[in-house]
Amino acid sequence: MSIIRVHDKSFEPYLTADVIKNRIREIAADLNRDYAGKRPVFIAILNGSFIFAADLFKELSVDVEVCFIKLASYKGTRSTGQVLTAIGLDTDIFERDVVVIEDIVDTGKTLSEFLPQLHHQQPSSLKIVALLHKPEATVFPIPIDYIGFAIPNKFVVGYGLDYDGLGRNIPEIYKLAE
Secondary structure (H helix, E strand, C coil): CCCEEECCEEEEEEECHHHHHHHHHHHHHHHHHHCCCCCCEEEEEECCCHHHHHHHHHHCCCCCEEEEEEEEEEECCEEEEEEEEEECCCCCCCCCEEEEEEEEECCCHHHHHHHHHHHHCCCCEEEEEEEEECHHHCCCCCCCCEEEEECCCCCEEECCECECCECCCCCCEEEECC
């Protein structure tokens, strides 16, 4: 892994594909244990979580359903402070075990606005799995039940995460070079 450019910015290596894959296996093992004998609904938040969700699903052995919702709050390298719902939830989650899949939780704004909508639909349980969490950036504390990696408050790209639309297809995670 070496420094890469996405648009006008340079990014340096942060998490290798193997490190990410191994951590996903560990998270899946926890989910397989916690949901044994159940049939949870996983809600993957687009666009960023699609690669994480796909790789996570490959490691799950329990019966699961998946649906997707599109929420957005970023423009460039900064949060806009507003959460936009572009594709809504089309699955009934009443009295179901629900697991929300997020690529990254930084300020917590997106989930702080989305979770009440889910709670209103009265699921049996509601858990969060996030590949990345930036504790230093948290403004809206959200309980994250399964965390891949706690990372510093640096802008990252790759493995589904983008910078103005580019970089999602990079198999590793890179952080903004200083």
